[in-house]
Amino acid sequence: MGISERKAREKQEMRTRIIEAATAMFMSEGYEKTSIRNIAEKIEYSPATLYLYYKDKDELLYEVQKQAFSQLEDAFAKEATSTDPLTRLSQICHCYVKFGKAHPEMYELMFMMRAPMNSIKENESWDNNTDSFVVLHNCLTECIEKGLIRFDDVMLAAFSVWSMGHGLVSLDVSCRFQGMGIDNTHVEQMIVTAIDHYLQLIKT
């Protein structure tokens, strides 16, 4: 029965068409300007149609978030390639910062906003971030195995490194470094310096 397969394919095409439009609007116009009606208008469908493919806006945001994480993974795969775990750790961190700087709206959706997390069903856990977290986790496992960093527990190390990176990026994204006595154009450099300093600190 090829007809039901085509239907399923068309349904999937519609789903990707929606999230691609949503993602594009998110990155160009920003979160504020992105409403269900705007997305519907962009793909030339009625707003009500979107609800045949996603149960509410949170679920849609969740799917956009998923795609954003897939982009972060790609960035890791491209830029964090060193076989030396310490070098790779540095690559991961700088890649993470670069990603946040390049796509602040996406970063907000991935790590800061509460909205997309609402669509997580009961007894189900958030797994959009797992793959990219595994990249960090594996790297730190290797670092610890070889005794390169001052951590015993891999999980503690992963959470610490991630928190430091996220803290720097998110405070920048939410403009909380402004008016803190540092020149605004030098913030980016300061973030890189802070990351490098931290990586020096955790070295054995």
Place this chain on the structure above:
Amino acid sequence: MGISERKAREKQEMRTRIIEAATAMFMSEGYEKTSIRNIAEKIEYSPATLYLYYKDKDELLYEVQKQAFSQLEDAFAKEATSTDPLTRLSQICHCYVKFGKAHPEMYELMFMMRAPMNSIKENESWDNNTDSFVVLHNCLTECIEKGLIRFDDVMLAAFSVWSMGHGLVSLDVSCRFQGMGIDNTHVEQMIVTAIDHYLQLIKT
């Protein structure tokens, strides 16, 4: 002319009545449920009246944020009292984490949400956080002067410590630690452990 003074006082009373209602609703009902209409209803005034005292919602949020920072300062003043700068640094960090855990909605408004930052006028900078940041800055200045931590630059140290603390708290507030392979009830303990571990790392 006592009559204009009374007018000014009444105006100020109304302003504080508004932000107190807003703050209370923020902490009890959460951000989602807090609208201009809800706040107006709470203080038994018309929604339009709020606009005679605050030009828009962002400005109102900004004022609520200011009060939240004043509460954080109070917490610092009460809990970070040690004369030993390293001990005081630890007190500051743990106090910060405790504050975020106790008032996640407020934390979101203070450090994560973009909204209140929109009301900052051009050529004016954000100063709601300066006082509490100074507490950290002063502490770290003393630490560096006495050669207690592995930092040369006070600003770099302040941004690093703040970012680590904020990273841990904000990832928790935005539920990003969920589904990361750690028991949800142990997240709080993990955060404390990560802070303590970091403080050990930066010690000379």
Place this chain on the structure above:
DNA sequence: GGATTTACTAAACAGTGTTCATTATATTTG
């Protein structure tokens, strides 16, 4: 070809932030 399932949408609902003409109150002036 007629019945039925599927895909889509127009219209409405309840809510939001915000503005403005109008009303009620308080103050100042003649």
Place this chain on the structure above:
DNA sequence: CAAATATAATGAACACTGTTTAGTAAATCC
């Protein structure tokens, strides 16, 4: 004190928002 004026507050509207539902058009099945 009464009239004129300045101040304070609001009702109603505007342009949005996410979401639901009844109804329509098209594709599929028998």
